[in-house]
Amino acid sequence: MAGSRLPAHGKADDHASTKPTLHASPKDHRAWTSATALLLLVPPLAMQVTDQVNWGVFDFATAALLIGCVALAWELSLRMTCNRVRRRTIALALAASFLLLWIELAVGIIGN
Known part of the structure; x- marks a missing residue:
């Protein structure tokens, strides 16, 4: 094609016009907050149904911290790369x- 630009590797990038941004919309924050809250509602509901789930305040705080850190790391990775392969690798990790x-915590x- 005349006038089209291809990267050095000879393949067209499907994300050539998009750039990572460090600005998140409030909608993104609401989505992560809502997902974290929904995940944290599962144990109290399970505690109502069975005696095998017995969480305390420390368990909820630990779960919120762990889920929040993963959500933050994912949000940062979305902002820092547009490459789908990198995003999938980061998601898997x-x-x-x-x-x-x-x-391990459960x-x-x-170890012992």
């Missing part, structure tokens, strides 16, 4: 880290 920490699979 965050999910694996979250699950590993959650399981049952202690690493």
Whole structure:
């Protein structure tokens, strides 16, 4: 095509016109806050149904901190890169880290 620009690797980027931004809309913050709140509502509901779920204040604070840190890291990664492969890699790393920490805190699979 005349006048079209291709990157050095010869493939057209689907995100060439988009740039990462460090400005988030209030809608983004509401979405993350709502998702965190909904996740934190699961244990109290489970505590009403069964005696096997027994969370205290420290458990809720830890869960909120862990979920909030993952949400913040994901938000920062969205702002810093537009590359889909990098975003998927970051999402996988965050999910694996979250699950590993959650399981470790719940049952202690690493060490004693």
